[in-house]
Amino acid sequence: MATLELKGVRRNFGGVKAVDGVSLQVRSGTVTGLIGPNGSGKSTVVNLIAGVLKLTSGEISLDGSNISTEPADSVARRGVARTFQNIRLLPEASVLDNVVIGFYRLEKASLMASLLGLPSSRKESRELRERGRALLAQFDMSAYENVAAGGLAYGYQRRVEMMRAVASSPEILLLDEPVAGMNDVEARALGKIFARLAEQGMGVLVIEHNTRFVSELCQEVHVLDGGRLIAHGSAQEVMRDPAVIAAYLGN
């Protein structure tokens, strides 16, 4: 049961207060939404959690231990996985290889075993490929196993990113606009997968501009504007909030 907690998190870029005192929680078993106008600081929040950006002030903790100053790779090894708003795949590698690398955190082979090619290391490598294929099947992507990820249509590239993030069985999953570029039906299918992952105990934080998707999926929604939280509650509550309508939804 993992809890990710942000307390008074700030981040400035020069004069721009991209994130300005944000406190929120992502609890395992739930899907939390983070919405807000463009440039309101949502991706910055993800990058702060993931350790890509340093905090200006505030604290981020995972199950009570402070991870604010840890570099990206060690945050990832603690079980925080993420996707990128501007898709980042290993474009030369096949879809399967892109997914298999997602298991990296779980691999156990020791340095010696790896260097000497001991059976333990070899067996692990084989198993991971099998698990990768299973994941492809789950996301309905088996047909693309050997295609170079860079040659996929946009929507499929998004799926590869998600599989890669999910592969590491993270405690916390951060999704930055996972269904951008997909139609509602495609989005709904993916939403089901995320809901199931949450049921199995993952804590999911979703950033999306697709409000229907957010409403259907998230138990709890936070709204950012200009780096500050301006609303918080269930999707229905939040979407009715006049401040949110003015800043974000329009009409």
Next chain:
Amino acid sequence: MIEIKQLKSGYRGIQALKGVDLTVREGEMVAIIGANGAGKSTLLNTLSGVVRAQSGSIVFDGTEVSRMPAHTISRLGLLHVPEGRQVLADMTIRENLMLGALARSRRAALYDIDKVVSMFPILGERMDQMAGTLSGGQQQMMVIGRALMGTPRVLLLDEPSLGLSPLITHQVFEALATLHQEGLTIVIVEQNANRALAATERAYVMERGLIAQHGNSSDLLNDPAIIEHYLGSAESAVID
């Protein structure tokens, strides 16, 4: 204005367009919709010369452009806002916009930086920020603005609402409507099908590298078969 006949195109080993016929008349606003991998982006890429046509013809305003390099096509005024926000990351917003004006060639300038800024005010506040550090939506606004700087005669938009908040999406479509009223010809590829169909007069539905259907947008919008069949199913890509 644009007359596409039996257009075939694709990538090594993949035929993504298998003979597309499509017409866009001057001053029209046309939508192209279809599932992931249907070939929409490839169609726009081939139109703008980023991807080479294998066969077929594309006539733009009386000129055959299917064999022309991308920069020549863009100087003719066929401007493409590509998928995936091709920003010049290590240049400022201002520089990006100024380069946009290059495509204008000898055409009269309809847009300048001020006009773009009045459309997307946030860009004005960040004129000297590196484009690569903008938020996703800000980048999207910038690339649309950048294309307008080139005084397009036809604007090809690949998923312009991608990553934009509902409010900004709304504003973008309003702006497009205005441009359209001013006489600009617009082709728009969208996953947000409702929105795209609502905003356009005519639409094409792509499936597996072919035009599966076309007609008046309002008709398509209300055609349950279309919704269920084409927009609803996550068809897999077309691979030979």
Next chain:
Amino acid sequence: MFAQQVLNGLISGAVYALFALGFNLIFGVQKVLNLAHGAIFMTGAFVSYYAVVAGMPLWLALLLAMAVCALLSVLLDRFGFQLLRKYSAADAEFGALVISIGVGQVLTSIAQKVSETKVLSFPFGTFPVEFYRGLGLRISLLQVTVAVLVAVLVLCLAYFLQKTTFGRQVRAVAINPRASALLGINSRSVFMLTFGIAGALAAVAGVLIALSFNSIQFLMGEPYMLKAFVVVVLGGLGNLGGAVLASLLLGVAQAMAAAYLPPGLSDILVYATLFVVLIFKPNGLFGGAVAPAGVGRQ
């Protein structure tokens, strides 16, 4: 004597600058270390030498050398680097490295064959030997010419890059060729122009060096290549002003090392400094357009 050494260093540095500018320009657009640049520089010296020997006046020989090297450089791009552009960035980058090695080798081997491995030099009297004195300094007409020529060329280049859209186009193509094409930038002509300029600058550097130090030899490019690395990094990759400053600095530092340090230490010093600078200022002394340290944007 100190002042004289500074002057010596500045003049040598000025010529490094010409060499390094072309090299840096190519790096700027192509993101490739053009290892053939030294050979093109050498070719410039050779062409002008044979032209002068055949009876051409020096200024014409210089123009001819510039034209030949510009052409060579453009051909290297057109039939070398351009053909790699369709492959992935990493493949193209490494491929270009080897192509430039290969082309460099071809040019050097031809020069070696043509010169029968001899060290050549312009006939005496190709350039008048005249000295001016003042403030306790000696400066030759040639040194004055070098300084003026380099300054003029650098200023022209700076004007061209800053005051026309060309500079912006060059950077755009470097950052994202596809987006540039969509903006109406003809990347091919941008490449051609940059490579042409780089080649012509290398030719001028070659001729000036050949004149100044009285020697033209098929291997003359290599030491200048190494210096260009130093200059370009200290000045910041892609930063032209920085490259000029760094060249002058390097010239002076070397003169100082030769004058005041125990022999043989100069190289250790130069390269160790380069290493240290890189560690503490990964962008070079004067910063560069390229962000080196890893993890960048979202």
Next chain:
Amino acid sequence: TEYSVVVLQSLTGGASFIGAPYRDGAQLAADEINRKQELGAGNTLKITVADDATDRNQSLSLLKRYAADPSVHLILGPTSGAVAVAAAAAANDLKMPIVTTSNSMDVLKAGPWSYILTQPGEITLPFIANYTVDKLKAKSCTVIGIMDVEIYVQMQKVFENTVKSRGTKINSVEAIKGTDSDFSALATKVAGGDQDCVFISATASQAANIIIQLRQAGLDPKTRIVGHNALSSPAFVERGGKAVEDVFFIGDWVPGGFDDNSRAFAGAYKAKYNTEADNWAAVGYSAVRVALQALKTAGHNPSRDAIRVALSKTKDVPVVVGQSKYSVNADRVPFSGMSVMVVKNGKFVLAP
């Protein structure tokens, strides 16, 4: 029978300025020998030319290859310093007689199968060092030398030690690199110093450049400039022009020749290649003459060992270098003498 000699030289790369003319000289000698049937009727001398590109690895590969070919009797080469030393060790392992062009004693130390054709610095440099002290009356010298090519370093050291032992002061030692061409700082420094002689250990064209730049930097015209046998090349006056007037150096080869034999060589060389013979052409020519004597001494159908032994007995071979006769001593160190020369009116003449 056919005597097979491989000319393994640096025809390309850094030492090609030696290897290429060497090959031409050697070829000329071989042609003459065959024409005059100097090996006796029915016997011919076959020259095979191979290029090591001044690269140790290629040199070793070629050496192995020719050593594995039983028809090869002798290898003339490799050309220079480090390459020759590495090859010498291999030649002794393979029991293949080689006569390198190098003058490094390390080649001899490698074992009995490896020879040096040119006299070591220990022999040649005292000619010019003593001349500097005795005739030029130098009291203090500045030394400028290539620091990254061993042969130049060695020769420079012999010079330093000899003049020092004779009571002449070494002012300072300046190091340059084999690829340098910008000597402006160095020249300014030396010209501002106080010495009555400058010794230069560098290639002919580099030395010429250094001298030009020294003079332009205002070197006291009374300062004597001396060098070693590397300067004995037409390139020196071609590059140096008026600046190298009155520069003293030692040479194996006096351009145009110094006796009938060498003048004949000079004429034949010019006739064949339409260019003047230089030092290294003369050395190549002489090398084949030395080989000829060894082959003849070794007798009919000689073994490699016989050739090796014959080489150690080389005596009074008429050559076109040094002082016209070439011998090796009990330690296999060659001696052919040296002449001190000076540039006068753009020509090399024997120094007074």
Next chain:
Amino acid sequence: MMEFFSANQSVFDFFLLTLGFSYSQQVVLRSGVFSLASAAFAALGSYGCAYLVMRAGLPVLPGLLLGALIGAAAGYLTSIPLARLRGVYQAIATLALVEVTVAVALYAEPITGGAVGFNGIPKLVGTQELLLAIFVVGYVLYAMGHSRIGRGFDALRQDEFVAASLGVSSRRQHTLAFIASGLIGGLFGALQSMYSYSIEPHQFGFGFMVSTLAAIVLGGRRTLLGPVVGSAIVILLPEIARPLAEYRQIVVGAVLVIVVIYTPQGLADTFIAWLSHRKNDMKATTASADTTGGRHGNA
């Protein structure tokens, strides 16, 4: 056949040495580090081993192992400051390192012998030892390439940012790659000193860097076969072109250009990618993918 081999044995030996150096170069490239420091590692291993054997009287085997360790230590030390640099900056910093190494070797005459280097080194290494070293190194690289380390390298090389998001530590992996590169470079440097009778500074300079880099690019940067093919080209081509005499360097240069233009991933990598495509095509039910990039960890 035997005769042919013995005549060309040293060509083969040099091929093996070059191959070793190429692996040292390849392993860092594979992890996404554009280091050219292999030349420096080789120089250190070479001089270290020669010094230990010639001056300190150590037997060969410990000499070789210590040479390799010196290389590894140098690799480790290099990795610390280099962690801050990327791409061409790494290339140039390591190039500076190589130049400093060569300059020090020239300057520190009492220890290194200056321009003369070490001469008269006994030949204690032959084809068998070289082959053994190649097999050991090859096996370890193979195992490594197919383990989590190899996957980490592949991810880092292609996108460091993504790699970090998956828990791959660039610092740790790069250190590992540098140590491996130093170890292999040092080992083969040491072998070279015990093979080729003498060593001197220039053999580890610019030319060394250029030829190992060329070998990797020509053969392939990702597969183990790549350096084999590349080293073979770099070593054999000048031999094959020998009859062309003075024109041979021209031809060699031109061939490099042509090979790279047609197979910028390297001959071996391109071939392997083609093979695995064919395999996929045959078993493929759906995708006959266009893969511009090659597979990873093949060979």
